[in-house]
Amino acid sequence: MTTPSDRDESPGSHRDRGIDPPLPPAPDPLALPSPARGRYLMLVIVMLLAGAYAGQQVHHQMWAETWMTTMDRCLRGDIEGAAPGRGSPDPADIVRHGETVKRNYQRILDCTGPVERRRALSALGGAVAVLVLGAILMVLLPYRLLLRAGPLRAAPPSWTARVRAAATDMGLRRAPRVVFGSLRLREPFTAGPPGRAKIVLPPGIVALPPAQADAVIRHELAHVRAGDVSLVWLTRGVWLALPPVLLVPLTVVYGPILRGFAGRLLTGDDTVSAKLGSIGDLTLRMLPQSLISDYITRAALLLAVAAMVSLAVLRSREHEADLRAVQGRSSGPLASLLRRRPEDHHSWWRRLTAIHPTPARRLAALEHPAFVLGSPAIDAFVVSLLATMVFRDLRAMLPNGFGENLHLGGTMRVAGTAAGLVLALGWGTALWRAAAPIEGRAPSSWRATLAMCGGAFLGQVVSVWNTATTLTTIRASNTLMFAILPMAVAAAGVCSTALARRWILNRRPAPLSRPGYGAALVVNIVVFVGGFWIGGDTAVLLAQREHLGGWLKAYLVSGAFSDSEGVPAAGLAITTVLVWWWIIRERGIPRPPAREHMSQVRPPWSYATFLIVLSGSAAVSAAIIRWFVTSPAEKGVLFYAGQFDYLAPVCAGLTCLLVLLVLEGRAGLAAGITAATTATVLAATVGWLHYLAKSSDPIGAIRSLTVPALGMIILIVFTVATATAFLPALTWSHRPAARRAAIIAAPLLTATLGLAVLNSGDLLLIPPL
Incomplete structure (x- = not known):
């Protein structure tokens, strides 16, 4: 007979509580490297980029007239060729127009290359100056402490x-x-x-x-x-080296005026002082007083933020060192030593600027490791602010004159990759460590999600590279970047949290292996780099919505036809393979040992089977609809038929994602991504087999079907991921009846979406550009 305690721990007892079921024992969170390395690296990069801005300002003071004249002459050159008419079905027109655009852009790059390279080298000189001075101080500062x-x-x-x-x-x-x-x-x-x-x-x-x-x-x-002792001293050294480099542009501005004033006092020669004074007046006209005050304010704010973040990381390092010191042994001796220390009752400012946490906080961290290894909202705000500053500053610094690969899209790729890497190290690792010590519950991330949105927005506004940027100039540029990029960065954090929970379901309480850490690092890099790439692409293409046929078509272009060349789709495929491996090896949720209910214990592979059947049924439904239904809009237009070929698999993937979010709430996001990708690839493959006999290029055909469809799935996932952080965690998918209903509903919903797409006329069709 089942006891009350058995009923409380039964599979269905957590269904309606809005929380996740108990998780199996998690691996030691300290097996993952500390996120302190990534955060110190963020600080160093941000300060180096601030030094690069100082170098660029020196360039503008010395060669501003030449640079502006050359850029104006190059951008005003003749543009050859005209775009084909809207809806032109002739592929030859499209190819010719694309080649013309490429020639025009290459001509602009060749023309502006010399002055852009000089600007970039000047900026690089400022960054190198900060790095060299910081490296020297990194060696000298420890000696000072030792003395x-x-x-x-x-x-x-x-x-x-x-x-x-x-x-x-x-x-x-x-x-x-x-x-x-x-x-x-x-x-x-x-x-x-x-x-x-x-x-x-x-x-x-x-x-x-x-x-x-x-x-x-x-x-x-x-x-x-x-392994971060050297990083600590490098951060301190770079922080001390940055102020003198930031003062160099001001010296260039005010130097002639001060030299003229000094010459008048010392020599009484008004000729020299007049010449130097006129140069100073010209410099001040080129660099208005408001810009100088804005520059000084932003530089001071950057130094203050860097100092506060560095001190916060130092305090977190003390907590982590305490946990590593007592790892595998009693914490009693260290706790006794901490209790003997007097409690710090200084003001909040002294506590904020302290290098070491108070003994009370260190004791609390020893008793509750989640206090240290969690993911508080303030950390989310800070790391997203720093990472977005890296993205914004690199985009502004990189030139357009180093070849075709560094055009506007190329600079966004480089900047997004750098920002995503440091965010994966400084925040992704923290999210995966935080998922382990939360005993039996998947953490809710809505506070961290809001904090990441706020930090990513301010990171674009307060950057030193935004000096003299006002609300008017923001509105005149791509305003959508300030709104869409924060949402994409926050969505990446939500996806990382969901994937971390799925990873923990697979882990055993043994120490984390190198392949396990490698998989976690790869997934976080893919997610956060993808967040910056997708957010940047979407903002740029939505800003061109008038030329693309409206909001909806611009959204579709940003998902299916961005210039990322299939890299996000490859990253999604890698992540899906890893998650499938975790699901297949999942140990499952611990069940009560009551023998009369052993028949109700689901085997470890049953959830994987459910996902496979769900994905397969949706994919088959999408393929059948595409085979037997022809849209009136595609008749006689091969370009439009190809778009319907990739939209049908997208319907299958979207269905799987929605079904799993309904069944599991925020806990179903990782499985939803996996099932959506699987259904999309299966439906695209079946469609490819259907057209294989008609295609002369099988490899190109499968790529044209799969890559745009996966690009749309990625964009849809990042669109809905932020909202899933506010959903409860449900367990309806553990009910056999709910699984059967989902498997029946999936093909019906896919067919409904597919028919709606095929009969939407030209609403979703993208005309040749």
Whole structure:
């Protein structure tokens, strides 16, 4: 007989609670690398790009007239050829127009190349100056700290042996050197040049009990094991190197005026001072006072934000070092040591600018690791702000004169890839670590989603590269970028969270393997780089909606025919294969051991079977509709028939995504992406087989069917993903009746969508451009 406790833990007990069912034991979240590396890397890149802006401003002060004259002459050149008429079915006209556009653009690149390369090299010089000065300070600053802690003396052999034993236990190949500081030293620390870090211990450590002394040593070794000691000092060095580089443009502006004033005072020669004064007046006319004040304000804001973020990361490193120090052993000695320390009752400002967290917060983190390893909204805001600044600044810095691959779309690819990489390291890793310690529940991410939207918006506004940008100039440029890119970045975060939960369902409580970490890193890179690419493409193409036939057609173009050359589709395919592997190997949700109910326990492969049947039924329905129904709009126009060929598989993928979101809420997003991709590829493959006998280029035919369809699925996923963060997590898919109803409804819904598309006339058809 089933007891009340058994009923509470039965598969159906969580169906109507709006929460996820219990998850199996998760892997150790500390097996994933710390997101601190990615966040320090973001800070360094943002500050280097600020130095690049200073270099570009020097260029504008020295060669502004030449650059503007050349750009105006190149852009006003004759444009050959005209676009074909709207709806022209002649493929030859389309090909000729495309070749003409390519020749015109290449002519502009060749014309503007020299001045654009000079501008880019000037900006690069500013970034290199910051990096070189920061690298020098990275070496000098630790020596300064070591001198303040001195005189240093070598540790006795017993302490050296203790450090070596602890280093071996923590997995370090080589133990760092350990020394004792002067009597003034109260806190241990780790410092030194790159690759030669040393642990400096206060003399008072010898009076501690052995267990507490070992806890202190393991805490410092945890910093070494994290591998970010050099990044900490590089960030500090770059932060100190940035202000003098940012002052160089102001020196160029005010230098002639100051030299003229000094010449008048020292020599009394008005001729020299008049000449220098006229140069200064000309410079001020070219660089208005409002721009100078805006530049100074943005530079000060950047330095303040960098300082606050760096201190916040330093505090989080202390928490992580505590957790690594007690990993696999009791936290009692470290907790006792923290309780002996006096609590800090300073003002909020002192706590905000402190390098170390308070003892109370460190104790709370030891008791509840989710307190440290979670994904708070403030972190989401900061990392999205920094990553979007990287995207915005790189797009502004990269030139248009290094060949065809660095046209407007190419610069967006480079900038989106860099921003996505650092966001995957600084935030994606944090999301996957945060999913593990939440005991038995998939975390709700709506607060972090809103924070990411806000951070990505402000990152485009407050950047130093936006100096002298007002609301009027924003409206005159691509305003949609300020709205669409934040939504795409937030959607990438929601997708990463959903995929992390599916990954945890597959994991065992064993330590995370290198292939497992590699898969997690690949998925996060694909998701976040795709977010920047898709958000940027969609904003650019929607801004051209008047030329593309309206909002809907511009949306379809951005999904199916962007100039990404199928890279997002390949990334989606890789992610789908990995998720399928996780689903097939899924251990399932723990069930009660009651033998009379063992028949109700679903085997690990049953969910995969459900997804396969769901995807297959939707794909077959889409293929049948496309085979036997011909749209009146496609008769005699091969260009339009090809569009219906890829829209039919999109209907199958959209159906699978909607069905799984209805059944599982936000918990079904990862499975929805997987089933939607599978159904789309299956439907496109069946359609390809149908036309195989008529095609002279089989490879090109399958690509023309699959890539646009997968591009639309990616865009649809990123469109709805942000909204799924606000949905409850449901478990209707665990009911056999709900699965049967979904499998029956999927082909019907697909057929309905397919018929609606085929009978929509030219509503969804994109005319030849």
